Amino acid sequence: MAKTAITPTREQDYPEWYQQVIKAADLAETSDVRGCMVIKPWGYAIWENMQRKLDDMFKATGHENAYFPLFIPMSFLEKEAEHVEGFAKECAVVTHHRLVDNGSGGLMPDPQAKLEEPLIVRPTSETIIGATFARWVQSYRDLPILINQWANVVRWEMRTRMFLRTAEFLWQEGHTVHATSEEAQEETRQMLDVYADFAENYMAMPVIKGRKTAGERFPGAVDTLSIEAMMQDRKALQAGTSHFLGQNFAKAQDIKFQSESGDLTHAWTTSWGVSTRLVGGLIMSHADDDGMVIPPKLAPAHVAILPIYKNDEERAVVLPYCQSLKAELEAQTFDGAAVRVKLDDRDIRGGDKKWQWVKRGVPIRAEIGPRDVKGEGAFVARRDIGGKGTGTPRGELVAGITKMLEEMQQNLYDRAAKLREESTVELNSMDEFQKFFAEDAPGGMAYCHFVDGAEMEAKLKAMKLTARCIPLDGKEEKGKCIFTGGESQQRGVFARAY
Amino acid sequence: MAKTAITPTREQDYPEWYQQVIKAADLAETSDVRGCMVIKPWGYAIWENMQRKLDDMFKATGHENAYFPLFIPMSFLEKEAEHVEGFAKECAVVTHHRLVDNGSGGLMPDPQAKLEEPLIVRPTSETIIGATFARWVQSYRDLPILINQWANVVRWEMRTRMFLRTAEFLWQEGHTVHATSEEAQEETRQMLDVYADFAENYMAMPVIKGRKTAGERFPGAVDTLSIEAMMQDRKALQAGTSHFLGQNFAKAQDIKFQSESGDLTHAWTTSWGVSTRLVGGLIMSHADDDGMVIPPKLAPAHVAILPIYKNDEERAVVLPYCQSLKAELEAQTFDGAAVRVKLDDRDIRGGDKKWQWVKRGVPIRAEIGPRDVKGEGAFVARRDIGGKGTGTPRGELVAGITKMLEEMQQNLYDRAAKLREESTVELNSMDEFQKFFAEDAPGGMAYCHFVDGAEMEAKLKAMKLTARCIPLDGKEEKGKCIFTGGESQQRGVFARAY
Known part of the structure; x- marks a missing residue:
């Protein structure tokens, strides 16, 4: 693993x-x-x-x-x-x-x-x-x-x-x-x-x-x-x-x-x-198993620039490059305002530096060592897609930063929407309902016919489940309440809840 | 009066x-x-x-x-x-x-x-x-x-x-x-x-x-x-x-x-x-005897546009003019951001409308009736300078709004500084001190020699006065504490205080 x-x-x-x-x-x-x-x-x-x-x-x-x-x-x-x-x-x-x-x-x-x-x-x-x-x-x-x-x-x-x-x-x-x-x-x-x-x-x-x-x-x-x-x-x-x-x-x-x-x-x-x-x-x-992942529109910093150097000599080469890259990135816009860039110039191990920013969920990391300076590039990684990132020419990074952030924002939404879609079902009987919410089942959101009232509440409480809501865009549909057998006109959403 | x-x-x-x-x-x-x-x-x-x-x-x-x-x-x-x-x-x-x-x-x-x-x-x-x-x-x-x-x-x-x-x-x-x-x-x-x-x-x-x-x-x-x-x-x-x-x-x-x-x-x-x-x-x-006066840099609205009309017919003429004036003013900048304009289109008496904004201290009022629309102007008043305001051509108002706000900001500072200057004195004896802070005297800020300690505090307390501070830019100057007669190297500031 x-x-x-x-x-x-x-x-x-x-x-x-x-x-x-x-x-x-x-x-x-x-x-x-x-x-x-x-x-x-x-x-x-x-x-x-x-x-x-x-x-x-x-x-x-x-x-x-x-x-x-x-x-x-x-x-x-x-x-x-x-x-x-x-x-x-x-x-x-x-x-x-x-x-x-x-x-x-x-x-x-x-x-x-x-x-x-x-x-x-x-x-x-x-x-x-x-x-x-x-x-x-x-x-x-x-x-x-x-x-x-x-x-x-x-x-x-x-x-x-x-x-x-x-x-x-x-x-x-x-x-x-x-x-x-x-x-x-x-x-x-x-x-x-x-x-x-x-x-x-x-x-x-x-x-x-x-x-x-x-x-x-x-x-x-x-x-x-x-x-x-x-x-x-x-x-x-x-x-x-x-x-x-x-x-x-x-x-x-x-x-x-x-x-x-x-x-x-x-x-x-x-x-x-x-x-x-x-x-x-x-x-x-x-968030994932490596820590936080922040949607770009809400991220305190969109890009973390991480200068990686071994000694003062390397630092003297890397830092000015990072500072000018920062200025260039900050001249770009995202969501109607300047791109927010954090230059982490702390004198700590490169690996520690990288992992701190991974765990904090900054959308984009640009790691820059002496070789990147020489090649006029950066080692760029987007937090939401796996892998270690890729070497990217400086001009490409700057010109593409807005799009990269937009794509990440969209990808996070799509990923969450996909999981929800995969975990959403329509259930028509108490039997199906119990199976779906069994302790060893993945669970999710179940759309079921229901009659609001004490009987339903009591049954849900016993199962540690809750009625989440009656969707505003739900379609009218005749059915039988899975809790009471009563007549129902619309499905509600049921789930385990925080 | x-x-x-x-x-x-x-x-x-x-x-x-x-x-x-x-x-x-x-x-x-x-x-x-x-x-x-x-x-x-x-x-x-x-x-x-x-x-x-x-x-x-x-x-x-x-x-x-x-x-x-x-x-x-x-x-x-x-x-x-x-x-x-x-x-x-x-x-x-x-x-x-x-x-x-x-x-x-x-x-x-x-x-x-x-x-x-x-x-x-x-x-x-x-x-x-x-x-x-x-x-x-x-x-x-x-x-x-x-x-x-x-x-x-x-x-x-x-x-x-x-x-x-x-x-x-x-x-x-x-x-x-x-x-x-x-x-x-x-x-x-x-x-x-x-x-x-x-x-x-x-x-x-x-x-x-x-x-x-x-x-x-x-x-x-x-x-x-x-x-x-x-x-x-x-x-x-x-x-x-x-x-x-x-x-x-x-x-x-x-x-x-x-x-x-x-x-x-x-x-x-x-x-x-x-x-x-x-x-x-x-x-x-x-603030003055007509209500609040807000320095432009902190005002929730810089300009209040007040359409004044007697009937629906007049309203139909005045309101579109006010709306377009609002847009023009908002395209101007002050203190690094767009000018903030409030259009008060409530259907209330013109006089009430005007006095509400006077009392609220909005920096600039632009009152606009049918005649102003006809003459392509506005009746403009700056809150900090007395008088009823003057008829101003629309173009002049828009082009001059930034300067007007800057001048008001400066005037408020100057006015406050002048009052402070007029009410600040150097006092060298308890006698002078008591006269300056007598109940029927205007009072103000007194720079006096002092020796910090319980004796001074007690005397001040009895007079309902306070030591405000020892100015950071105060010059060194030998003198006698007016409270104790002790040796002093610097003057402190004394005043009645909130």
Whole structure:
């Protein structure tokens, strides 16, 4: 078996491979605070690229950024019954506003500084933002309100996994208010489309757009739409959600407006979000047994130039060549901006240097030693296609860099789409379903007839499976629910999920 | 007296004027959580522009962004004695991780879910980041570490004022580790220079670079440098700080490295930060009795085009003209990017439209009615110079927009510098000092000889005055401390402060 940079391989132990890729690519690490991670510079730079692009897309669809308090008064959670149920169980509760000497050299919360009302560290901000919107909205002229917030949130998860499920995570949460149900539903759908566009065209991660079943809805929502992706272990990842909240939160927070005809009505609201979980999705979509593989559109650096030299004399020849190559490459463009080039001039072994960049997933490596300088070329390797790379004339590298990056971006998408296609089936009986999801089977995504309800939920739970969504582009088709035998009009998507 | 858009005026009641400008310009509002504010879209957009520019400057000086946990274990604070003293008194303490039904229809912290060790919501991150750095640093080859974090922090202030002092605020905190004291001190100074550059060239706010006296140092720092600005009420605002932490935090957090010669030594660290307080500084530097005035380089929109029409017929003439003017203006550049133009096509009264943009402080207004369309012109007003504006030919407006913005940027700086110059004095006796800072005197910044110590601090405190800094470019000059009569080699800057 070929030696790989990551041990274990995906085949050997997928969950452990995932952790090792994160470590080897220097993306993140666990912190001294239970369930919270430290996002390291290389991982954070990927998140920044995601943010920048999403932010542009939100602004292009008319949204503005704002910032709301980190804390939510406990009483705010009490107002929306389902919402309490969903979030009260796993939150960080602030009860004091001062520490004091504990008499034995340490500190303790000061009993004299107990808050009258405990505060919750926001697990999501519908309640606090809704209370603010209630002040902003008076008349139909104030609508729509289209707001986004980039923030940190905390959900006290007991079992955490870096990027996928952490106690604190970074995200954006959109919150909008509308005069009609139709307009709010259009907004909900529009933002789902934005997420799908981002996932497919930037993350190179194909997704299914769908509607959640009742049991998987956001607590308090009338309807939850989501994008669902398939990871390399054939498990599904919910990568973004867009909620139509109806008038539920407007009633709980008293968001009312005077309509054109003078009536006072509750408004219609939506919320939608994606988080640092997307970085986890990126890893599990594209990384391989040698480490991270970053789609060029989100890569902090598109090209790593690696000068390889044995002594100061060689260094004096190689380095200036690398610097001028860097400038030439940076004069090229990709995805509407200058190509990002990193020149790694650290004085370390060539092999170490190479493997660090392989593991970090930089799209293109250009290794350059004295011989390459002499031959006016570079040893060029694209991260997504195997092999050691090839000697390439300098002019060809520079002229072809844009195309190379475009091809890699497309190849990552195609590769992920192919795996998903190969692992997607239509199943028509519980027997087929059980076989497909048997422990020793590869699994994947199964399109099945279903009747949404407690019976289906219970059976899925017992099998550790989930209803992912009811595809928005699904065709109408009569059939029998494989769980209950009831009449069904459309297939849903079922899978194991993160 | 001329009618002003803001009541009261600066002259009448400066603190209340400040609050009213924030309200009239739609920058922020108080929230439902004590001491926390909601930053509204127009205010947040100013902060985003600040962030973008500062982030570029940090990256240009070799720093990378990362993200560390919101929470700090209580025991971490205990490790650095001065630091505890500085921050334990005013922090948010998380003690539980779940809410539970309180038996009477409400919620309460679940006694079954009490944390073994309380967590503090970060008031600043030296301790948690230091603990992480201790893992990252092994050898001199790992140094320097140059990290920045954009984050929210919480300090439980009892008396809050929007942007200037709030319980939660947004900021950036740089944290770096170095192999030598000299290098860490250079970093401390470099980042102060970055802040000063940003304050003067982007915020149009002149600053004094200086060293803090012992009593004003960051808790745990060896040396704190700061930039100090003067507001229109002649009080000083500390606008950014850069701390040389010596080995204090490295020892508390055990950040050690093996030097080239093989010795194991504690590293040298720095930290530096600016916050949303800068938005407060911007308001108090430039706003006037008609509302906000935003320096063009930080303005969310450079130009507001205001179509003025009475009916649909006029609208049909005016709007297309405004749209094409918008496109022409956007094709111009300012500060290295396209001119930002906002076309306000809301169907509201012309006067209301105009005054909203005056109060929001947009640099240039172009009001356009049917007559302007006919005359191929616009009614143009620059926010910083009084008067109603003038009729300007369209071509002239487009061709001159860049220069107009540059001139306004410069004028704001000059105006602020002039006020500071007029309000800055050298004082040589306590008598002069008391007269200068008498309650009915205008006050300002006083350069005085001093001997740093408890006696001076006590006298200043009694007069509600503060030592702002010891200017870095101050000349050596023998003199007598006005507080103690002791020998002094240099003047310090004294002022009332925010």
